Each structure stands twice: as structure tokens, then as C-alpha cells.
Amino acid sequence: DIQMTQSPPSLSASLGDKVTITCQASQNINKYIAWYQQKPGKAPRLLIRYTSTLESGTPSRFSGSGSGRDYSFSISNVESEDIASYYCLQYVNLPLTFGSGTKLEIK
Amino acid sequence: QVKLLQSGAALVKPGASVKMSCKASGYTFTDYWVSWVKQSHGKSLEWIGEIYPNSGATNFNEKFKGKATLTVDKSTSTAYMELSRLTSEDSAIYYCTRGVEGDYWGQGVMVTVSS
Numbered sequence: 001d002i003q004m005t006q007s008p009p010s011l012s013a014s015l016g017d018k019v020t021i022t023c024q025a026s027q028n029i030n031k032y033i034a035w036y037q038q039k040p041g042k043a044p045r046l047l048i049r050y051t052s053t054l055e056s057g058t059p060s061r062f063s064g065s066g067s068g069r070d071y072s073f074s075i076s077n078v079e080s081e082d083i084a085s086y087y088c089l090q091y092v093n094l095p096l097t098f099g100s101g102t103k104l105e106i107k
Numbered sequence: 108q109v110k111l112l113q114s115g116a117a118l119v120k121p122g123a124s125v126k127m128s129c130k131a132s133g134y135t136f137t138d139y140w141v142s143w144v145k146q147s148h149g150k151s152l153e154w155i156g157e158i159y160p161n162s163g164a165t166n167f168n169e170k171f172k173g174k175a176t177l178t179v180d181k182s183t184s185t186a187y188m189e190l191s192r193l194t195s196e197d198s199a200i201y202y203c204t205r206g207v208e209g210d211y212w213g214q215g216v217m218v219t220v221s222s
Contacts, residue, residue, distance in 0.1 A: 034208045043202055043212035044152065055210065087152055091207050095168035096142070096154040 002026050002090050006099025014107045018076045021102045023088035025069045032092035035064055035073045038101075039084045048073065080106060109133040111203050111213035118219045119193055126189040127216045129203030136184035137161040139206045143177065143188050146215075147199045155201075158186060193220045 003026040013019045023033065031051040036044040046055050048064040051071060061076045075082055083106055088099040114128040129141065143155040156167035158177040165177050174197075176189040190197055198220045205211040 036209075043215055044209070045212070046208060046210050049208045049210075089152075089209070094166050095170075096207075098152040098154070100151045 001095055002029065002093055002097050004088055004090055004097050004099040006088055006102060008102060009100065010103045010105065012105045012107050013078045015078055015080060017078045018074060019078055019104065020072050020074045021086055021088075023066075023071045023073075023090075023099045025071070025090055028068050029071075029090045029092040031067060032090060033064070033066070033071045034089045034091060035062075036087045036089065037082075037084045038087065044087060075104075078104075078106070109205065109211045111205060111211055113201075113203060113213035113216045116217040116219070118221065120222055121194055121220055123193055124189055124191045125193060125218055126187055127201060127218075129186040129188075129213050131184045131186070131205070134205070136179075137181060141177075141179070141186040142204045142207075142209060143175065144202045144204060144209070145171075145199045146202065155188070157207075160184075160186065190218070193218075195220050 005024045007022055011019050033051055035048040037047050038044040047058045047062050052064045064073050066072055086102045090097055110132045112130045117125045119125045137160045140157045140159050142157040145153040145155055154168055155171045155175050158165045160179040178187045200215040200217050202215045203213040
């Protein structure tokens with residue numbers, strides 16, 4: 001199974017900050033990584049697929065990049081509505097595997 | 108619009124089974140894989156497996172083989188997951204999702220295993 005090492009586990013940011021979350025795969029995943037946002041009591045929501053393709057409705061302040069084993073997800077100009085947990089997912093191989101999550105809090 | 112509507116919460120006894128549903132609407136049910144994902148309280152997400160409604164083909168995470176059974180009813184555009192021989196470790200929220208990347212998710216089913 002491909003392991004996805006996600007960091008940091010938690011982030012505290014001020015409104016307007018830029019934050020970055022990283023996921024490192026245990027092997028090359030050829031850009032097959034997606035990023036999700038999960039707010040308390042809600043199902044995850046797909047924000048980005050295939051490393052950097054924004055889903056319809058995903059604000060442009062969200063972005064993704066990376067290649068090979070190393071990937072990052074960023075939020076520029078953090079807003080209060082961005083308070084949530086964020087997860088990466090590799091989908092190049094079965095079983096699909098998620099990162100451990102990052103909880104974003106506002107200072 | 109695409110919707111995945113899951114069945115309600117379940118309280119089940121240890122050793123029993125539970126079957127939950129995921130009714131799809133707003134798209135052609137047979138065109139997309141349906142995956143199932145487990146989220147234990149306060150923890151990350153685990154992929155259980157997937158089913159292709161058109162053929163009934165399935166793929167499973169080895170960890171859930173023997174635990175989860177996936178089926179579909181094409182006539183009602185509904186996917187089902189049955190979990191067997193339940194223990195406290197199976198207490199969690201279970202989501203169904205559409206497609207490999209999970210572009211749509213159900214609202215989740217909370218399963219509580221308790222005597």
C-alpha cells in the first residue's frame with residue numbers, strides 16, 4: 001500500500017495568511033493526488049484533483065502543486081470559512097490511501 | 108444535481124451485521140464507481156472498497172475483506188454496504204462517494220456498536 005505522510009497535523013493562521021500543507025507519498029504517484037476539505041459534522045468535499053485541477057466552485061485562493069512523491073496544497077489569503085480539516089488522497093493505486101489530515105485553526 | 112443520500116444512523120450489537128444504503132440521483136448510476144470510506148471518531152479516512160454498478164465488479168482494501176460486502180440495485184440506483192461480525196472497532200461514520208476521486212459524497216452513516 002502507498003503511505004501518504006501529511007504534515008503538519010495542525011496549523012494556526014491569521015486571516016489573510018498563506019498556509020501550505022504537504023503530502024509525501026511512499027512512492028511515485030504520478031500526480032494522482034486529490035485534496036479534500038472537511039468541516040465539523042460534514043462530509044469531505046473535493047477541492048482539487050490531479051494535483052492542481054480545481055473543482056468547480058473551489059475558490060481560486062486554493063491551489064495544489066507537486067510531482068513524483070512530493071505534493072503541496074496552499075490556501076492564500078485564509079478566510080474564516082476555511083476553518084476545517086484537510087486531507088490528501090492518492091488514487092494511482094488500490095487501495096486508495098488518505099493522509100492523516102491537517103486541522104486549520106484561525107488565530 | 109448529483110446527490111448521494113445515505114440511510115440513517117444505526118445502533119447495533121456486537122457480533123451482528125448492519126446494511127446501509129446510498130441512493131444516487133442526478134447522474135447515470137451505472138457510469139461511475141461507488142466507493143465506501145470509513146472515518147473513525149476524530150480520525151482520518153480509510154478506503155474500504157468500491158463497486159462498479161454496471162457490472163457489479165468490486166475492489167477491496169485487504170483490511171476490509173471479509174468485513175464488508177458491496178452490492179448495488181441498478182433499478183433503484185442504490186448501492187449497499189453490509190458490515191458483518193461487528194465489534195467496537197467498527198463504530199464509525201461510513202461515507203459513500205462517487206468515482207475514483209470522490210467528487211460527490213453522501214452525508215454519512217454513523218454506526219455505533221454497543222451492547
